[in-house]
Amino acid sequence: MTTLPGLLTASDYNVEAIRKDFPLLDRVVHDGKKIVYLDNAATSQKPRQVLDALTEYYEQHNANVHRGVHVLAEEATALYEGARDKVAAFINAPSRDEVIFTKNASESLNLVANMLGWADEPYRVDRETEIVITEMEHHSNIVPWQLLSQRTGAKLKWFGITDDGRLDLSNIEEIITEKTKIVSFTLVSNIMGTINPVEAIIRRAQQVGALVCIDASQAAPHMVLDVQALQADFVAFTGHKMVGPTGIGVLWGRQELLEDLPPFLGGGEMIETVSMHSSTYAPAPHKFEAGTPPIAQAVGLGAAVDYLSAIGMDKIEAHEHAITAYAMKRLGEIPDLRFIGPDTAENRAATISFTLGDIHPHDVGQVLDEQGIAVRVGHHCARPVCLRYGIPATTRASFYLYSTPGEVDALVDGLEHVRNFFG
Amino acid sequence: MTTLPGLLTASDYNVEAIRKDFPLLDRVVHDGKKIVYLDNAATSQKPRQVLDALTEYYEQHNANVHRGVHVLAEEATALYEGARDKVAAFINAPSRDEVIFTKNASESLNLVANMLGWADEPYRVDRETEIVITEMEHHSNIVPWQLLSQRTGAKLKWFGITDDGRLDLSNIEEIITEKTKIVSFTLVSNIMGTINPVEAIIRRAQQVGALVCIDASQAAPHMVLDVQALQADFVAFTGHKMVGPTGIGVLWGRQELLEDLPPFLGGGEMIETVSMHSSTYAPAPHKFEAGTPPIAQAVGLGAAVDYLSAIGMDKIEAHEHAITAYAMKRLGEIPDLRFIGPDTAENRAATISFTLGDIHPHDVGQVLDEQGIAVRVGHHCARPVCLRYGIPATTRASFYLYSTPGEVDALVDGLEHVRNFFG
Amino acid sequence: MYQEVILDHYKHPHGRGLRDGDAEVHHVNPTCGDEITLRVKYDGDRIADISYEGQGCSISQASASVLNELLVGKELEDAQKIQAAFLELMQSKGKLEPDDAMEEILEDAVAFAGVSKYPARVKCALLSWMAWKDATAQALGESERKTA
Amino acid sequence: MYQEVILDHYKHPHGRGLRDGDAEVHHVNPTCGDEITLRVKYDGDRIADISYEGQGCSISQASASVLNELLVGKELEDAQKIQAAFLELMQSKGKLEPDDAMEEILEDAVAFAGVSKYPARVKCALLSWMAWKDATAQALGESERKTA
Ligand SMILES: Cc1ncc(COP(=O)(O)O)c(C=O)c1O
C-alpha cells in the first residue's frame, strides 16, 4: 500500500508510529476483532501524551486558577493560561486574549449568538436585521440562530446546497444584504466533507458590514487553521475532535469585538468587581469564562495542539488527502453506492457520506460493527442535508491522522459483506 | 490526636488510608515541604479511582455518545448515562431524567436564570416580578441574577447577613412576596461556612408560589444531599469540589419544570428534529445538554460519587465536623484572629474565614505558602460579604475528607510564624 | 441480532401500506430518522386492521410487520398483553432468555431478543409498537401521553 | 520575597495620605481587593508630589511608598524611565538579576525582584505605579488608556 498516490513515505509521516501513541486503536471488539475506527468526525481518539498531561495535572498541580497565592494555584494558573498561549499560536491568533475557553463548539456558537442578541448597536441583532447560515450546518450552528431569531425577531436566511454537495452561492447578493448582521457557516461540512469557499462569503459580508462566524469544528483537527488569513470575526472549534479531551471548546474572536460585546454567562472569574447592586466585568477572555473553567481539559487541549503541531498540520492534511482520494476511488467502485456530497477528493476533507442501495444506514453500520468497523450512521446532526437529498440518513466514514489504506480496504470489504447479507 | 472530641476512630474512618488514594497529597513544595492542602472550598483533590476512570474511559471506550450503533459508541453512552444514574442516586433524585450535566455550577445557575427569563407564564421573570438572593452568595449566584434583572426588568432583592455570619431572615415577609418568582440561595456559604436554614425559606417561598433554587456547590461534597428532602425546585453543584474532574457540573430540576421550561443552549444532542425552518427539542435532560457533553468528566464524576458513597457521606460529615470544631478552638486561641462568619462549629461546614490583626490576607497566605500550607486569600468570589464586614479580604482555610488534626496544628503554627514575621 | 425471521419480515413485510383507520399517528426516532405513519381500525374491541407506511432500518421495518401479523384480529386486551411482553423483552438488555411461555405469546417477535442488547436499536424495534399504542389511545378516545 | 527593605517601607510608608493634586485616580486589583487612591501634583514637568491612601498587602503598600520616595522631585522623563525599568523587572518572572545599572535607576525598588516570581503578586506591586501613570496622563491632559 505504500505506492498509494500522494501518501507520504514512512520517513515523512510514520503512521504506524503515530498509531502506537493511541491506546484505543489497540482495542479489540466482538471476540477478537481489532477495531477499525472510522468515526473521527464524531470524535477523535486521544494520544498517550494528552492522557499523561491530564494525569500529571491532577496528580501534581491541581488547584483552582486565578485566585490563589499558593504554589499549586500558581502552577495551575500557569498551566491553564499556558494552554491558552498554545491554542493562540496554533490558530495564529494576533493575541492570546482573543482565545476563550468554552465546554465545546456548541457553547462557542451559542456564545456568539447571545453576545449579538444582547449587544448594543452597531452589533445588535433585532427585528430589523437578518442572520445568514447555510443548509449544510451542524445543528449546533443552526439551533442557536433559530433561537436568536425567535427571541429577537431577526430573520433567518440560508444558502442552499447544490446537487454535488457544494454551497450554492449563486444568489449571494440576495442572501447577504445590508440588513445582514451576522453570517455563520461551517468551514468543513461534518456530513459531506465539503470545504467551503470562505473568501467569497467573507468578501460579500465585508461589503455589507456583516460579522462572520466560522464553525471550524471539522477544520481545526485536519488542516492548518490561521484565523488571520481567514479574516473572520469569530472562529469556533471543539477539543475532542482534535485529539484533545471532551469538555473543552474554543471561541476565537477579534479583540475589539470581545471588548465591545456583552458577557453571556455570569459568575466567578468573569467579574472585575461585584456588589449586590451591580458588577463590572473583567477584560476578555475572562469576561466570557464564568465559573471554574475546564482547567484540566484546557491543559489537555494544550497537549493536543502540541502533539498535532509536532507532526505538522500540513503533513496531517496531506496524509488525510491521500487516504480520502483512495477511499473515494475504492468506494466509487461499489455498485449501488451513492456519495452524498462531492464525488471527488478536491476541496473536501476526510469525511465521506454515502448510501448503499436501499439498505438502511443503520443496518450498514450494524453489520460493519459486527466486523469491528466503527462508522457513524444517521443524520450526523445535519438533518437538513438529509432532507435536501431526500434520504433519512447516511453512512459516514471519517478518517484522521492515524488512518491507513488498510482501514479503507477493511471498510470496502465490510461493505461487500453488508451487500451480500441484505442482498 | 486520636483523642479529638468527635473524631471517628481509625476503624470507622481511616483517614490515613483515604489520604493514600490522593496522589497530590504527597506533593512536596518549596524545597522539601510536604503540602498541607487547606484550599478545598476552591477545589478538591482527586483520588486515584477517579483518575483511573478517566484514563480507562479514554483508552478503552472513547466515542461520541447517543448517536452511534458501533460498540464504542454504545459503551460510551452506557458509561455517560450510567454516570447520570449514579449522580441521581447520590442526591436521591426521584428520576434520573432530572439530572442535567453542565460544565460547572456557574453554568447550572445561569441555566436556571435563562430558563426563567425565556419561559412562558407562570414561570416567566419580567418587569412585574422579583428575584430574591442573599448577600452571602458566591458571585456565580449573584451575577446571573443581576444579568437577568437587567435584561428583563425584574427587581433583584436579597437577604442580609447578621454580625455573626447568619442569614438575616427577620424581614422575610418583605423580601419574599407575591411578586417573587424565584428565590436562589446557597446551602453552605463558601466564604463563612454557614449552613443556611433551608426550611424557613422554602416554606415562605411555597406560600407565595415562588420557585426555589439551591446552590449546593459547598454542600454536595461534604454532607448527605437529598433533593427530595430539601423540597427545592432546582439544585446546582459542581464536580471539581467533590473529588471529581474539572469541567463537569450538575443541575437537578423537578421533572415538570424541566418539561415546561424552554431550552437555553441550542445545538446537537438537545433536539428531537431539525429543519431549517424550525426545530423541536428532546425531552429533559437532553433538552438542556447542547453539543457533545463532557463525557469523560461525567464518567469521572460518577467514579467520584462512588468513591464518596463507599466511604459514606455521613462519616465524611462527622469527620469534617470534628476537624472544624478542633480548628475553631485552636484558631480562636490566636490573639488578633477574628472569625468572619459563625464563631462556633454548629451549623457550619468545614470552611473557616478569618482576619489576623491588620496583616493583609495576601501576606498571610504568602507566608503560609512558604511553609507549604495552601490556603486561599481574597474575597473568595463573595465580595459582598467582605463589603458587609468592611474588610478587603479574608484568609480562608477549608477542610475535606482527607484533612487531619495535624494539618490544623500546622496551620496554627504557620499563623504564629506569620504574626512574628509581620509583628 | 439479524435472525432469519427478522430478515424475512424485512424483505416481505406484512400488511404494509396505508388503509382506512380510526386514528393515524406519525412517530419519529430522532436519533436515526426512522419514521412511521400508522393507522388502526377497531371493530369494537377487536383490532380490525393496522396499516402503516414508513422508512427505516430492517429492525424497525420487520418489527412493524411482526406487529401487524401478531395483533390484527386480536382483542385489545390480548394485544396489550403481547405489547407488554414485547416491551419487557426489548428492555431486558439481552438478559432475558425467552422461554416457551413467552414464545407462545410473542411468536415471531421473540426473534428480537438479540436486538435488546443494542440500546441504540431498541428504539427502532419499539417504534411501531409505540405508534400502535398511541394510535389505539386516540382511536379509543383515551388521553394517554405520548411515549415516543 | 519579603526583603527587609519591603517590610521597612510597609511598616513606615513614605508620603502616605492624600494631599492637594492636579489629578486623582482610584485603582483596584479585583483579584485581591487591593485599592489605592492616588493624586499627582506637577510643577511643570517636575513631579511636585504623589500622595496616596489605600488598603492592601505589604507588597502593594511598600510599592506605593517606594514609588513616592523614588519619583517625587523627578522630571517626568526620568520618572518614566524608572517606571519602565520597574515594569520590566516585575514582568521578568524572576529571571532578571538586577545589575548595578538597574540598581542605580531603581534604588530601593530592586528589592521587588523576588516578587516577580509570583504572578499573583506582581499586580500588587504594580498597582500604585499604574495608578501614577494613569494620574499623570490625566494631569497632563493626555488620553492614554487605563491599563489596570
Ligand atoms: C457556593 C458556590 N457556588 C458556586 C460556585 C461556582 O462553582 P464553579 O466555579 O465550579 O462554577 C462555587 C465555587 O466556586 C461556590 O463555592
Ligand SMILES: Cc1ncc(COP(=O)(O)O)c(C=O)c1O
Ligand atoms: C461542524 C460541526 N460543528 C459543531 C459541532 C459541535 O461540536 P460539539 O459537539 O463538540 O459542541 C460539530 C460536532 O459535533 C461539528 O461537526
